[in-house]
Amino acid sequence: MAIERRTLLRGMSAVPAAAGISALSGLESAAAEDVPPGFPKPTRHLQLYAVELPDYDGEPRLGYGHDPDTASYPGPTIEMLEGESIAITLHNEIPKATLEKLRTDKNIPLGVSIHPHGVRYKQSSDGTLHSGSWVAPGEKRTYIWYARPPARRKGIAGTAGYWWYHDHVVGTMHGTAGVNGGLFGALIVRRRNDPLPRHTYVTAMGDAMTLNLRRYPDTDTYDPKNPKRTNTSIFAKKGERIEFVNISLGSELHTWHLHGHSWADNRTGVIDDVPWADDIPIIDNKTIGPGDSFGFQLLAGEMSGPGHWMLHCHLQTHSDQGMSTFFHVHKKNGDAPPGEWPPEHGHGGM
Amino acid sequence: MAIERRTLLRGMSAVPAAAGISALSGLESAAAEDVPPGFPKPTRHLQLYAVELPDYDGEPRLGYGHDPDTASYPGPTIEMLEGESIAITLHNEIPKATLEKLRTDKNIPLGVSIHPHGVRYKQSSDGTLHSGSWVAPGEKRTYIWYARPPARRKGIAGTAGYWWYHDHVVGTMHGTAGVNGGLFGALIVRRRNDPLPRHTYVTAMGDAMTLNLRRYPDTDTYDPKNPKRTNTSIFAKKGERIEFVNISLGSELHTWHLHGHSWADNRTGVIDDVPWADDIPIIDNKTIGPGDSFGFQLLAGEMSGPGHWMLHCHLQTHSDQGMSTFFHVHKKNGDAPPGEWPPEHGHGGM
Amino acid sequence: MAIERRTLLRGMSAVPAAAGISALSGLESAAAEDVPPGFPKPTRHLQLYAVELPDYDGEPRLGYGHDPDTASYPGPTIEMLEGESIAITLHNEIPKATLEKLRTDKNIPLGVSIHPHGVRYKQSSDGTLHSGSWVAPGEKRTYIWYARPPARRKGIAGTAGYWWYHDHVVGTMHGTAGVNGGLFGALIVRRRNDPLPRHTYVTAMGDAMTLNLRRYPDTDTYDPKNPKRTNTSIFAKKGERIEFVNISLGSELHTWHLHGHSWADNRTGVIDDVPWADDIPIIDNKTIGPGDSFGFQLLAGEMSGPGHWMLHCHLQTHSDQGMSTFFHVHKKNGDAPPGEWPPEHGHGGM
Helix, strand or coil: CHHHHCECCCCCCHHHHHHCCCCCCCCCHHHHHCCCCCCCCCCEEEEEEEEEEEEECCEEEEEEECCHHHCECCCCCEEEECCCEEEEEEEECCCHHHHHHHCCCCCCCCCECCEECCCECCHHHCCCCCCCCCECCCCEEEEEEECCCCEHHHCECCCCEEEEEECCCCCCCCCHHHHHHCCEEEEEEECCCCECCCEEEEEEEECCCEECCECCCCCCCCCCCCCCCECCEEEEECCCEEEEEEEECCCCCEEEEECCCCEECCCCCCCCCCHHHHHCCEECEEEECCCCEEEEEEECCCCCCCEEEEEEECCHHHHHCCCEEEEEEECCCCCCCCCCCCCCCCCCCC | CHHHHCECCCCCCHHHHHHCCCCCCCCCHHHHHCCCCCCCCCCEEEEEEEEEEEEECCEEEEEEECCHHHCECCEEEEEEECCCEEEEEEEECCCHHHHHHHCCCCCCCCCECCEECCCECCHHHCCCCCCCCCECCCCEEEEEEECCCCEHHHCECCCCEEEEEECCCCCCCCCHHHHHHCCEEEEEEECCCCECCCEEEEEEEECCCEECCECCCCCCCCCCCCCCCECCEEEEECCCEEEEEEEECCCCCEEEEECCCCEECCCCCCCCCCHHHHHCCEECEEEECCCCEEEEEEECCCCCCCEEEEEEECCHHHHHCCCEEEEEEECCCCCCCCCCCCCCCCCCCC | CHHHHCECCCCCCHHHHHHCCCCCCCCCHHHHHCCCCCCCCCCEEEEEEEEEEEEECCEEEEEEECCHHHCECCCCCEEEECCCEEEEEEEECCCHHHHHHHCCCCCCCCCECCEECCCECCHHHCCCCCCCCCECCCCEEEEEEECCCCEHHHCECCCCEEEEEECCCCCCCCCHHHHHHCCEEEEEEECCCCECCCEEEEEEEECCCEECCECCCCCCCCCCCCCCCECCEEEEECCCEEEEEEEECCCCCEEEEECCCCEECCCCCCCCCCHHHHHCCEECEEEECCCCEEEEEEECCCCCCCEEEEEEECCHHHHHCCCEEEEEEECCCCCCCCCCCCCCCCCCCC
16 A cells, blocks of 8 residues: 555654755754754754845846755755754855845845744744844854654644745845745655655745746746656656645735645645544645645546646636646656647647 | 435435436447546536626626526536546537637637536546647537545545536636636535535635625525525525535635534534544634635524525625625525515615 | 643633623623523623724724723623623714714614624624614614534534624624724634633734734834733743634735744644544644634743744735734743843834
8 A cells, every 4th residue: 555655764764865855964063052952952954055046037036955056946845754853054145235135124134044834943043033043144053943743632733744944034024035036945844654755846836926936837847758856847657646845925815726636635635544534625726825835645647647737826817827837647657648748829828 | 313314315316306417318429438447437428508698797708507598607516426427518609709809819729618626537628728628619528527436545535525617718728718707617526425405505706896706786686575596596494404615716815704604614514423523613704715615514594593694705895895695594484584675774885 | 731720610600710701790681581592591791882992003993892991902802611692782882973984885874783703693693784783873782692512413513713703884884994993802612621721812914914903013012021911912921821813804815823833723723632633734824814713722932932933924015014923932930031122123014
């Protein structure tokens, strides 16, 4: 059975393997000294660089990367296991002049930060201006996050979920220029025995009709003869377990819709053989306001087969103007789905 | 006990009776040949006609109907049972000149389609332009939908739910003119043993302050002395089990609110005598972004009694400008609720 | 264990103590006579006064209070226990001239009302114009609400939840000027054995970038040396059980986000040691459209520690322009959290 076979390995070593996280070095002394009371000692120490990237349609773009050369938007997906604590050192390599252009008020200091959703952290890892937990240009700072496990006797639900992390200080005190510019990424916290996907895709719905801050056809760089996993190419072989992590950022309403598939509206998107499964809504379209994130797993093309399946915001004006892409499901043997690609009539948009 | 007594009959024959679906003919040969691998043989074959209807306040209106003369917006509610597959032949009877006026770009071919939410279908039944699954003026095409049952060992949640179907090609590549013009309807998939309602009402919240594409008082054609079930008259006798299916379409946020009643925010709106019922939120107002649909059942006037109960979008500007109607709950003996109708002060709106 | 020790006492007398509700008088004869069939006899009789309050930034403000001098926006939080019925006498003390200025149409009568979410009431307690259940200037009217317990055999979910009540007639037939002006408050219905919080805070997100109809810094009147519980000062000692009730009103989308904490997205925000807890999503950001309300309990600073934790709408334009405040978590011994307050860089906004 697919789910049981691919559940999370018991050791921490499973996480980097699944997540593609490279850095697994010893803790820097600063971080080790700073482990807060109540937190376990961090098991991993990641490096994160905030950099400037080329403009998109005249709009400034920034990105996080595990090294400066691989920075992207969305930034790297960070995976944790409930019970685990990690340290992240953020390096601010964004030019001072760029931060100056982006700020809306002279009283806002020039800096960058990371603020996570879901996990526990002390004020010194909040990533906000008033707490002083931000990084001036050319400097670095270490943040510590803890994926608190459930404490059921105290009524505390734990941390497992599909979260995101983002800047909270570029441009405004809420990091509006940072978030809208590209300083964000997915944060996945798994519970032991959660199913593990073959591949994870991140889609962030933002302002100006953007999906991952791009508009169609820039949201889809898929080549059926040579598919490559990038931030703008979403594909799978039929039957593969695929995970989507979906983020809403900016200041607008969005709805996340995928053709040919549906999922359970619970913590993971999958159900077990349990009596309360009958009560869980099944959906294929989900309203997400800014700050929300959710995720789920599916079996690609299960009963719907190979195909070029649309993935779009269901606000008609948004999808018409470019907030749309495709989930390309290949045949089991890896052959591209039927139909010419790109299609004769394009995809849409005006 | 109301729920148990009126659960779904075991045979398929229960569905058309409950849904008022007329066509239950043999399959056309084309559809029978096309049953995809993995799908059961369709048990029913419906005909659906897409036609032009009279304008509303100067806005074009289209509709689906089981025959051209009964086309309406919303279109006919389609009911399925989990495990069932159905075939639907769509006939495009919308004048070519109308489709030409509605398209925003000369590259968009003239056609109409049906795209369902929730159910499984192959790319050839997707209802999208790029897959070629659309219908040119004067032509027809057969779509096959499968209400996949849960596969709990694989983590797949099934299909039971309150869904909708809609055009995906009129006007733009996302069917914006089709959807906003009236080419949509409710799709209900039931699980065996789900309670069956006495009556089902469909409410679709759309752009321009419309409920079922009309503004108050056109949303309510109720006559207390001679109530008739239409798309714009919602009523029941006290204690009757009523089902609401609620759709959000277009490009705006809405919230669905009903006076005098509440429901469980789970798959059906009702709870069973199970321990996890304590965890399920109870609501009387629900946020729905475009593409969302949800439904629930209630007992009309349960503890609140007969009355003219408001049903409206809770965005104040939306309800003030006409996105509002009434759920008229009569006495058990069928007598109209107390109070003059229509009321002296009208309902509101400017 | 915190939860079990502080569960709701069995007697009704626990409710006023927890809620700070003052009035616990005998029923007036009018209300007693009017107890509707099916409702239990009301256990409490509250007085509610609707009054005019000073403008805010040139915008009119109204409020409810248990007496005219304590009226505020939000109005007093009303707590009920499932199974309980209460009577509320509303006194309209808003000047006639003010109501005249606020109405958008001469056909709308001058009056005020209370319309509750969640609870059961007859048409005569609906608080709407067409039902005649409103109050002219200088007059009063008694409303009866019933927190219907679950009827599991009938599939009825009960009433326990985080609701709100509001005017439905000032300005328009949907009470737009009343709701946007301040005529609303939280309504909490508890189930027996639900955990009881040490303190409850109400946050209402409204139009014009307001939190409780104010913009930052007016949303936060906290003084670390002398914290006082008001509608604009949110604080706790580390480890205290705190309850948030969150309301969305007006005509805009909002998302409710709190730093340093998360909660279960179920009826109460807390989980029990039950198998289905694994299926419940964990969140720290929630989309709320107008009319929605939700609530949850948390342990202040649990694992995140003392701090000035931001609480804001996650729409970037909303938080930047003032829809933001702080949850100040003091040390266990009552000492203020570390860090200067107010902070050097202010909080944000332009």
